[in-house]
Amino acid sequence: MNDRDLLLGIIHEVKNSVGILQGLMELLKRNLKNQDKKLAEEISSEITHLSHILKRSSPLVNSLKLSISPIQITELLDRVLFLAQEDLQKNRITLEKRYPGVLPEIKGDPELLQEAFLNLLSNGIEAMPKGGRFIVEAFPKDNFLQIEFIDKGAGISKENLEKLFLPFFSTKKEGLGLGLPLVQRIIQSHKGEITVRSEKGRGSRFIISLPL
Ligand SMILES: Nc1ncnc2c1ncn2[C@@H]1O[C@H](COP(=O)(O)OP(=O)(O)OP(=O)(O)O)[C@@H](O)[C@H]1O
Ligand SMILES: [Mg+2]
Known part of the structure; x- marks a missing residue:
């Protein structure tokens, strides 16, 4: 067994236990009152935090080794947007696909790229709590394929732009700050590049280039 599979196995086991703990805490909370209930809620919220970290860990470990295959990026983008469809609708976000069929x-x-794209989508959705517009664009440029995720949401201040890809940088109450470091790692492991253009109050544009 290689290191990666060993780590994935450990994460899987811990995840199972944390899932069971979460369920047991829910049962316990039903029969508790006052101070005890408060304490149980604190424990529950720590367990939830732990489960978020574990959820983030598998793709991070997975990104240690790529399983390479030919990818038609339009199919992958269609799939990711299909998966995000409900989330987009729920948040009253209209989607604009700006890429050709082929x-x-x-x-x-493909799995890692999907994970990266889903992270950019969920960040975009979270940046538009009152709804808005999301644009996904893809086109060839020189020897690269350029993919852009554009939201018309909160935008990012100059100060925060510098910290964006640092692990554990988050401005969200429940955020871990592991999404963008993972995205960057995945893109770099494909010999690609990710850059951001953003303006506070106007929205953000995450630009990915992948070699053709
Ligand atoms: N599209 C976006 N619009 C505005 N701010 C963004 C956007 N994407 C990222 N950010 C900022 O960058 C921070 C880091 O993003 P990142 O995805 O790494 O972590 P997170 O979303 O806070 O938590 P999680 O680990 O759950 O993804 C966010 O907290 C937010 O402040
Ligand atoms: Mg995120």
């Missing part, structure tokens, strides 16, 4: 194939790990 683009030049790239080589990459």
Whole structure:
């Protein structure tokens, strides 16, 4: 067994136990009152935090090794947008797909790229709590495929832009700050690049280039 599979196995086991703990705490809370209930709620919220960290850990460990195959990026984007569909609708966000039916194939790990794109989408959705517009664009540029995720949400201050990809940087109450470091790691492991353009109050544009 290699290191990666060992780590994934450990994460899986811990995740199972944490899931059981979560369920047991819910049962326990039903029969508690006052101070005891408060204490149980504190424990529950720590367990939830732990489960968020574990959920984030598997893709991080997975990104240690790529499973490369040819990818039609438009199919992958369609899939990701399909998966995010409900979330987008629920948040009253209209989606604009700006990419043709077919683009030049790239080589990459579809699962990891999907994970990266989903993270950018959920950040965009979280930046538009009152609804808005989300645009996904993809086109070839020189020897790269450029993919852009554009939201018309809260935007990012100059000060925060510098910290964006640092692990554990988050401005959200429940945020871990592990999404963008994971995205960056995945893109870099594909010999690609990710950059951001953003203006406070106007929205953000995450630009990914992947080699063709
Ligand atoms: N599209 C966006 N619009 C505005 N701010 C953003 C956007 N994407 C990221 N950010 C800022 O960057 C921070 C870090 O993002 P990141 O995805 O790494 O962590 P997070 O979303 O806070 O938590 P999680 O680990 O659950 O993803 C966010 O807390 C937010 O302040
Ligand atoms: Mg995030």
